[in-house]
Amino acid sequence: MTHRHTTITLLATVIAGVLATSGANAAQRVPHRGDAPRVDTSAMASQKTFDRFIVTYRAGTPEASNRSAAERSVAAAAQRAGLTSRSGAKGVGAQALAVKQLRKLAVGSNLIKTGRKLDRVEAEALMRQIAANPAVSHVEPDVMMRAVRDIKAPASLKAQTFTPDDTYYAKYQWHLKAPDGTLTQGNVANRGGANVNNGWDLADGNGIVIAVLDTGLVVHEDIDSSLIAAGYDFIGDSFVSGRATDGRVAGGYDIGDWTNEEPWMSECTDASNPPSASSWHGTHVAGTAGAEITNNARGMSGVAYGAKILPVRVLGHCGGYTSDIADGIVWAAGGTVAGVPANANPAQVINMSLGGSGACSASSVTGLAVAQANALGAVVVVSAGNSGADAANYSPASCPGVITVAATGITSKRAYYSNYGAAVEIAAPGGGVYPNDGSSGTPGNDGFVWQALDAGLKGPEGPDYGGYAGTSQAAPHVAGVVAMIQGARIDAGLPLYTPAEVLANLQSTAHTPTVTPSPTQPIGAGIVDALAAVMQAVEVPCDPDTEECEPPGPTATPLTNKVPVTGLAGTAGNDVLYSFEAQAGAVLSFMTYGGSGNASMYVSFGEEPSADAYDSKSTRAGNSETVRFTAPQAGTYYIKLTGSYSGLTLVARQ
Structure with missing residues (x-):
């Protein structure tokens, strides 16, 4: 197997328009920047020339329903702006600027193309003249968005051998594990994991579809590509798609997005x-x-491995147009897009690890598309971006209705490249690249998120694996957890959460970073916690008017079966309480070991124990304590640790 995709090529830590995004549910909060002006020029800094414009006409106007009327309106605007078919041409004999409507977008806006590319001054002049028509409610340039440009892991970090019965999970995928301080194989204390491995005891996303709007998907021995043919390629421009002709096509296949040769090198690299x-x-x-096939004795693991992944190709050579992405959002959620067959697998979750500069409002085309997806029940998760800046200035990170995700590293610290700010709802593992999640040094395994790739430098050539770091990697952790939440609710016979309820769940169950974020660079409610989110999602609240309600149990830290809790410390008089949900019949034991000092353990079923009231205890000298139940009851056992000790490990086994 080749390993070219982990050659050290730091692809650019930060790029001006390379992000992803966010807001909260449109019905739940005011857009970050309020309604956009009728002329939205905020994204123009990301490009030098423009020949595609998105015009939204007011309902009931001739331009909204008649293609010719729309083209005449824009042609008249071009004439008022003094624009002709040749740059700088004026006076007698100068030909009018050609204008053509390419299509209607799913949100009702018109995509207009001019006969030549305009510079920024010309493009802004044209948009202002377009907006002078009272029939126009909004106009914006159809700019290119890009995949968040992530940081590649060095080849030296990658496994040099691969066998089908081996797995890279233990060595590489810290980001899926519990943030309990357990040392990785790289001898780093994991404080930044998403606690997915413990969540797998309860849910795997079964019954949920996650649409990934990106470069598409490749066929890979460790990737579930069962919906690849059911996906769709929304890239209509052949220059961007890499196909021989213009037009959208069925299938979510990634056929490559290289830019290291012409015509793309001169057109879209800098x-x-x-x-x-x-x-x-x-x-x-x-x-x-x-999509990673999990528990198959090879390769990597994925978050919601029981879910189905629907690939929607919106990014190709140089990126992807806003208009294509907006249609892709609506189609992925089950909405109608003219000229495209209905989506037979509507997604409950949409992930977008892409973006560009410019604020997103409720009236922008992306904001309208997200609102329509939310109305269809889809949760839209986006990357905050890799520019180390305020996410409010990027799209779709600042769109109302999305869940914007910042990136953290293994220490739980905000990754140095990650965007931040009030537009960010939550954080997730994205990789910190350098030791202690710093901004320089020698990259290590634990600085990256690892998953499947392809070995091809242009088109697909065969399976490979590699590491990336970026908010591109943070967002799909959250998208996967959302699928776990919704799948668990289906399994429990409960209705799916609304997008607003999903956000409330994620934020209320997120764990607090060990490394406190800067108050001027916030990253949301904390780091996503899969286990806590799923547990809350399936907890049926008690209604005291219709049933008897048991009083709440004591506050305790839950233990997970066979998962050691390490590095515990305590002092005399400051007892610590833990809990464990046991099954009936199977032998149950609680053990402490390691460290120094003298700890004692008291255990009771259904209530908090004490030194005077308990079901069982272990009070030997030192820290090696064991309590064992050969015929335990089904329910909650409470474990209290007393004494003075440090470096202690506690584990429950059943």
Whole structure:
């Protein structure tokens, strides 16, 4: 197997328009920047020239329903702006600027193309003249968004051998494990994991579809590509798609997005976007969300591995147009897009690890598409972006209705590249790259998120694996957890959460980073916690008017079966209480060991124990204590540790 995708090529830590995004549910909060002005120029800094514009006409106007009327309106605006078919041409004999309507978007807006590319001054002049028509409610340029440009792991960090009965999970995937301080194989204390492995005891996303709007998906021995043919390629421009002709096509296949040769090198690369081989970005992102086939004795694992992944290709050579992405959002959620067959697998979760500069409002085309997806019940998860800046200035990170995700590393610290701010709802593992999640040093295994890739430098060549770091990787962790939540509710016979309820669940169950974020660079409610989120999602509240309610139990830290809790410390008089949900019949034991000092353990069923009241105890000298029940009851056991000790490990086994 080849390993070219982990050659050290730091693809650019930060890029001006490379992010992803967010807001909260449109019905739940005011957009970050309020309604946009009728002329939205906020995204124009990301491009030098423009020949595509998205115009939204007011309902009931001739332009809204008549293609010719819309084209005449824009042509008249171009004439008022003094624009002709040739740049700088004026006076007698100068030909009018050609205008053509390409199509209607799913949200009702019109996509208009001009006969030549306009510079920023010309484009802004045209949009202002378009907006002078009272029939226009909104106009914006159809800019290119890009996959969040992530940081690649060095080849030296990658396994040099691969066998089908081996797994990379133990060595590489810290990001799926509990943030309990357990040392990784790289001897780093894990404080930043998403606690997915413990959540798998309860849910795996079964019954849920996650749409990944990205570069598409490749066929890979460790990737579930069962919906790849059912996906769709929304890239209509052949220059961007890499196909021979214009037009959208069925299938969510990634055929490559390389930019290191012409015509793409001269058209869409610069210092911020250097020429590169194909990224296979969509496959890596989909793998984290759940496409990685899990527990199959090979490769990596994915978050919601029981969910189905629907690949929607919206990014190709140089990125993808806003208009294509907006249609992809609506289609993924089950909405109607003219000229495209109905989606037979509507998604309950949509992941977008992409973006660009410019604020997103409720009236922008992306904001309208997200609102429509939310109305259809889809939760839209997006990357905050890798520019180390305020996410409010990027789209779709600032869109109302999305869940925007910042990136943290293994220490729980905000990754140095991650965007931040009030637009961010939550954080998730994205990889910190350098030791202690710093901003420099020698990269290590634990600085990256690892998943499947392809070995091809251009088109697909065969299976590979690799590490990336970025908010691109953080977002699919959250998308996968959302699928676990919704799948667990289906299994429990409960209705699916609304997008607003999903956000409330994620934020209320997130764990607090060990490394406190800067108050001027917030990253939301905390780091996503899969186990806590799923447990809350399936907890049926008690209604005292219709049933008897048991009084709440004592506050205790829950233990997970066979998962050691390490590094515990206590002092005399400061007892610590834990809990464990036991099954009937199977032998149950609680053990402490390691460290120094003298700990004692008291255990009771259904209530808090004490030194005077308990079902069983272990009070030997030192820290090696064991309590064993050969015929335990089904229910909650409470474990109290007393004494003075440090470096102690506690584990429950059944």
